[in-house]
Amino acid sequence: MYMPIQSNNLRLIIRTAFFIASKSIQRGSLTVKFVTVFILLLTFLNLIVVGGLLVGITEDVGVKVKDSLTGDIFIEPAKEYNYIQNTGDIFSLLNGVPNVHYSPRLTSGVSIEYEYKNVTGGKNPSRVSAVIAGLEPILETRVTNIDQRVIAGSFLDENWDSIVLGSSLVDGYISSKTGSEASLGHVLIGDKVRIRFSNNNLYEFTVIGILNSKSSTVDQRAFINQKILRQLLSKQGNDYSEIAVVTGGDISSTSLIKELRGISRGDRNDIKSSDEAIPSAVGDLKKAFRLIGNIVSVTALLVGVITIFVIIYVNASSRRRYLGILKAQGISAPTLILSYVFQIIFYVAVGVILGLIALFVFLQPYFMKNPISLPMADGQLLLTSLYVSIRVVVLFISSIISAFIPAWLIIRQNTLDAILGR
Amino acid sequence: MIKVTAIVKNFIKGDIVTNVLKSIDLEVPEGQFLSIMGPSGAGKSTLLYQISLLDKPTSGSIIIDGIDVSHFKEAEATRFRLKNFGFVFQDSALIPEFTALENTLLPSLMLGDNYAKAKHEAIKIFTSFGMLKQIDHLPSQLSGGEMQRVSVIRAIVRKPKILFADEPTASLDTARSHDLMSALLQLHQEGQTIIMVSHEEEFAKMAQRMIYIRDGRIEKDIILSK
Numbered sequence: 147m148y149m150p151i152q153s154n155n156l157r158l159i160i161r162t163a164f165f166i167a168s169k170s171i172q173r174g175s176l177t178v179k180f181v182t183v184f185i186l187l188l189t190f191l192n193l194i195v196v197g198g199l200l201v202g203i204t205e206d207v208g209v210k211v212k213d214s215l216t217g218d219i220f221i222e223p224a225k226e227y228n229y230i231q232n233t234g235d236i237f238s239l240l241n242g243v244p245n246v247h248y249s250p251r252l253t254s255g256v257s258i259e260y261e262y263k264n265v266t267g268g269k270n271p272s273r274v275s276a277v278i279a280g281l282e283p284i285l286e287t288r289v290t291n292i293d294q295r296v297i298a299g300s301f302l303d304e305n306w307d308s309i310v311l312g313s314s315l316v317d318g319y320i321s322s323k324t325g326s327e328a329s330l331g332h333v334l335i336g337d338k339v340r341i342r343f344s345n346n347n348l349y350e351f352t353v354i355g356i357l358n359s360k361s362s363t364v365d366q367r368a369f370i371n372q373k374i375l376r377q378l379l380s381k382q383g384n385d386y387s388e389i390a391v392v393t394g395g396d397i398s399s400t401s402l403i404k405e406l407r408g409i410s411r412g413d414r415n416d417i418k419s420s421d422e423a424i425p426s427a428v429g430d431l432k433k434a435f436r437l438i439g440n441i442v443s444v445t446a447l448l449v450g451v452i453t454i455f456v457i458i459y460v461n462a463s464s465r466r467r468y469l470g471i472l473k474a475q476g477i478s479a480p481t482l483i484l485s486y487v488f489q490i491i492f493y494v495a496v497g498v499i500l501g502l503i504a505l506f507v508f509l510q511p512y513f514m515k516n517p518i519s520l521p522m523a524d525g526q527l528l529l530t531s532l533y534v535s536i537r538v539v540v541l542f543i544s545s546i547i548s549a550f551i552p553a554w555l556i557i558r559q560n561t562l563d564a565i566l567g568r
Numbered sequence: 569m570i571k572v573t574a575i576v577k578n579f580i581k582g583d584i585v586t587n588v589l590k591s592i593d594l595e596v597p598e599g600q601f602l603s604i605m606g607p608s609g610a611g612k613s614t615l616l617y618q619i620s621l622l623d624k625p626t627s628g629s630i631i632i633d634g635i636d637v638s639h640f641k642e643a644e645a646t647r648f649r650l651k652n653f654g655f656v657f658q659d660s661a662l663i664p665e666f667t668a669l670e671n672t673l674l675p676s677l678m679l680g681d682n683y684a685k686a687k688h689e690a691i692k693i694f695t696s697f698g699m700l701k702q703i704d705h706l707p708s709q710l711s712g713g714e715m716q717r718v719s720v721i722r723a724i725v726r727k728p729k730i731l732f733a734d735e736p737t738a739s740l741d742t743a744r745s746h747d748l749m750s751a752l753l754q755l756h757q758e759g760q761t762i763i764m765v766s767h768e769e770e771f772a773k774m775a776q777r778m779i780y781i782r783d784g785r786i787e788k789d790i791i792l793s794k
Contacts, residue, residue, distance in 0.1 A: 478643065
């Protein structure tokens with residue numbers, strides 16, 4: 147009696163496919179193996195690095211704004227008010243919460259002049275319009291890090307005549323500043339600048355520092371002591387333009403925002419988290435960078451999977467006769483296709499392992515030490531486990547599909563045609 | 569028992585229909601060594617491909633041990649070949665990155681044998697063929713004759729009911745061809761059913777029975793020995 151037909155079960159298919167794949171990997175062409183792994187390694191790095199750098203940059207843009215301007219919570223007056231309302235209640239609330247620091251600021255639009263003493267013949271001095279921020283230096287240093295962002299001179303002291311200028315207002319301190327921005331010119335530490343206030347008061351300050359926070363809002367400001375600003379503007383002690391708050395310990399900014407909104411009696415104050423307070427241009431930039439990162443990743447993935455497709459197609463085409471012989475012996479088409487899928491899984495695994503080594507041993511430490519310096523952020527390679535895991539899974543799935551299709555195209559062909567090379 | 573009834577095979581290319589097999593009837597009892605002889609283009613290989621389920625006849629039926637296999641789908645035919653057929657092709661067609669032993673193991677693994685058992689069975693046959701020293705050689709390290717013997721071992725390792733050999737001596741010199749035929753005759757003496765295509769009369773006549781095909785028909789059917 148001839149042996150009856152029985153369905154090949156999945157276990158046998160997997161086992162035989164694994165056997166074929168392991169031998170093909172073990173003794174296949176070294177060049178093909180190297181090229182396949184190298185392409186998968188590059189695809190993996192392309193998927194991770196460019197996107198990771200762009201995410202790192204966009205995250206740092208937000209961090210810079212938070213660290214230099216808004217803190218965890220940023221309070222501004224609602225549109226119909228010039229100054230924050232109920233400041234007494236706000237301060238009482240904030241003072242009552244442990245591990246919370248805040249810096250109330252008074253800001254005003256001013257005109258800053260430089261080299262006005264040397265101007266002759268009816269020429270105008272160097273002049274820029276800017277926002278001047280009156281700070282309480284000690285409170286400010288508890289909330290933001292702008293005191294650590296001074297790139298020349300020193301941060302604001304208690305001297306009433308001192309002024310710190312943002313790097314966008316001057317030339318010669320940062321290389322990324324574009325020449326098109328209005329500027330006072332190359333202001334030196336110790337030079338005098340004159341400020342014309344909205345009420346036409348004029349006051350001369352000594353430049354004691356230049357700061358570059360990489361947050362455009364901050365770098366376009368000038369900073370003086372709040373007391374002198376209040377005096378020059380004739381403002382009361384409870385008039386504030388903005389309050390930056392940082393929370394610490396177990397205090398969540400979300401619950402504090404809720405409480406602050408509760409005492410603001412409706413919408414008299416605009417109370418935002420740091421994410422909400424990011425200027426819309428920065429938000430748009432973050433979105434654009436994420437989009438670019440995704441486009442680069444998809445392009446890299448497409449190039450990678452098409453290359454895998456070609457490699458597998460060429461490999462299967464050149465082995466078409468052997469595949470036909472195996473089918474003639476009774477090795478089923480799913481077994482042969484699965485053997486190609488196993489091979490590509492192996493190559494992807496090797497490529498991913500090498501890629502992870504390259505990422506975490508070389509690239510991430512390198513970018514940590516040498517961040518890409520941009521005008522608005524310092525670009526580091528930001529790699530979260532979720533970000534990496536998603537891309538690993540995407541690479542595996544895409545590679546499996548790109549190996550399966552050419553293997554299926556070749557192996558499904560007529561067995562006899564394959565054997566006879568027709 | 570193989571029973572082939574009124575097998576017709578046409579090849580169609582555009583408007584041109586080539587009638588390669590013209591209503592062939594054939595019965596092959598179990599254990600017979602049948603050789604198919606004929607000039608080039610007579611249809612001898614085409615007949616072998618129909619019986620061995622590598623191709624489908626245009627019409628007619630093939631019944632193997634009571635099962636009509638002529639309407640099998642590809643997957644069914646593959647499974648049937650795995651369980652019942654062995655193949656020796658004109659050239660050995662060994663998988664280049666598999667050793668001689670590994671080349672012979674795949675059908676056994678596919679049928680559910682574990683690696684150790686499959687290897688044990690294969691080694692027994694390698695030994696009987698005097699090829700034990702070559703089991704770990706890659707095809708590139710074997711001579712043409714050795715490769716064809718491995719090809720025979722691969723075909724018989726699962727003790728198939730029918731061994732199909734398509735011009736098995738075509739790529740061998742005379743001495744190696746005689747060696748291979750000796751191996752096939754030995755298998756036949758052990759009860760193996762063999763259907764062999766050959767265009768070399770000397771080797772075709774070594775079979776138990778020879779059919780001569782010309783223009784798609786069986787011209788002669790000769791019993792050579794009992």
